[in-house]
Amino acid sequence: MDFSLLARFSYCVIGDPIDHSLSPVMQNAAFSALQMGAPYGKMQVHREEMDAFFSYARTHLKGVNVTVPLKEEAALRVDELGKFAAATRSVNTLKISEGHIFGDSTDGVGILRALEETLNFTAFGKTILFLGAGGAARAASFALAFEGARAIAFLNRSRERAEALANELQTQFPALCVAAATFDDRAAVKRLFSDAELVIQSTSLGWHDDDPQVLEIPETQATFFDLVYRDTKFLRTAHSRHLRAGNGSSMLLYQGAASFELWTGKKAPLDAMRRALELK
Ligand SMILES: NC(=O)c1ccc[n+]([C@@H]2O[C@H](COP(=O)([O-])OP(=O)(O)OC[C@H]3O[C@@H](n4cnc5c(N)ncnc54)[C@H](OP(=O)(O)O)[C@@H]3O)[C@@H](O)[C@H]2O)c1
Incomplete structure (x- = not known):
């Protein structure tokens, strides 16, 4: 690995x-808004x-963000895990001081605040429905369960992954109602959309204009949230039906702000971060 690429950085x-x-x-x-350089x-x-x-980070860096597909790998290597990271076994933020690596996940607070x-x-x-059951759905569903959601369901392409995540949530939150089904289970799809107050699109689809929608969306009054941070077909469907909807850029902002605060102990300059992301 060519660590010279990181030579002038303390964070990455x-x-x-x-x-x-x-x-x-x-x-x-x-960092630059607080006169801390780049x-x-x-x-x-x-x-x-x-x-x-x-090994490199332990001696050369102060902070790291970890993204797909390394969050679970990172959780296995830290010296100390924060509470949310321990529950989800997923780490998106490392804070390193004097050779000690603390790992936590700010994805949960990011989505709740967004x-x-x-x-x-x-x-x-x-009552919340996830489309997808990968790492992001896992972090978001745990955060929503910690906040006292009544029911959480997963529709996914592969049944095993949806059921495994639903079972894990049920074990940690016995009072929560959980359900899992696949996109081609038409009866379940209809019922879960009808019951949902929030639908979170958390599959990897939506980054490209020609990505298909994971399923045809049935009748629903739910609010829509897409973890992808662009205007997706899923969100256009919501707008065409006059449903409330938001994309994942706000989650990116708030999880990033929480990482910044963990590293620096300073309040994150949200306006500067928003401008950088070209958010209004
Ligand atoms: N806004 C933010 O701050 C933020 C934060 C984290 C993640 N994200 C975004 O959230 C999305 C999911 O990330 P992740 O970490 O959960 O990824 P992941 O762990 O790889 O999970 C991917 C999910 O997408 C499903 N999927 C992939 N390709 C599909 C296809 N062709 N048709 C149907 N389903 C498909 C997978 O289903 P199977 O289980 O069947 O494979 C799985 O449920 C990504 O777009 C990521 O960029 C955004």
């Missing part, structure tokens, strides 16, 4: 791929390179 984001990441522009805007870089790290990266600030949605007592 790692993932595979990493080119598309907006974290460097957002985090450097935050110390945040990015690096592509393959799964099998994680041990080498951790839902509240952009859609005025709070999870307590609510």
Whole structure:
């Protein structure tokens, strides 16, 4: 691995791929707004390179963001896990001081704050449906369950992954109503959309204009949230039906702000970060 790419940085984001990441522009805007320079870089790290990266980070870096597909790998390598990261076994933020690596996940607070600030949605007592059951659905569903959601369901392409996540949530939150089904189970799809107050699109689809929708969306009055941070077919469907809807850029902003605050102990300059992401 060529760590000289990180030589002038104390912070960075790692993932595979990493080119598309907006974290460097957002985090450097935050550091620079507080006269702390532009110390945040990015690096592509393959799964099998994680041990080498951790050795480098332990002695050379102060903070790291971890993105797809390395969050679970990171959770296995830290010296200490925060509460939310321990529950989800997923780490998106490393804080490194004097060779000690603390790992936590700010994805949970990121989505809760995004839902509240952009859609005025709070999870307590609510019925929530996820499309997808990957790492992001996992972090978001745990956060919503911690906030007191009443029911959480997963529709996914593969049944096993949806059921595994639903079972895990049920174990940690015995009072929560959980359900899992596949996109081609038409009766379940109809019922879950009809019951849902919030539908969160958390599959990897939507980044490209020619990506299909994961399913035809049935009748619903739910609010829509797409973890993808662009205008997707899913969100256009919501708008055409006059449903409330928001994209994932606000989640990116708030999870990034929480990482910044963990590293620096300073309040994140949200306006500067928003401008960097070209959010209104
Ligand atoms: N806004 C933010 O701050 C933020 C934060 C985190 C993630 N995200 C976004 O959230 C999305 C999911 O990320 P992740 O970490 O959960 O990824 P992941 O762990 O790889 O999970 C991917 C999910 O998408 C489903 N999927 C993939 N291709 C599909 C297809 N062709 N048809 C139907 N379903 C498909 C997978 O279903 P199977 O289980 O059947 O494979 C799985 O449920 C990504 O777009 C990511 O960029 C946004």
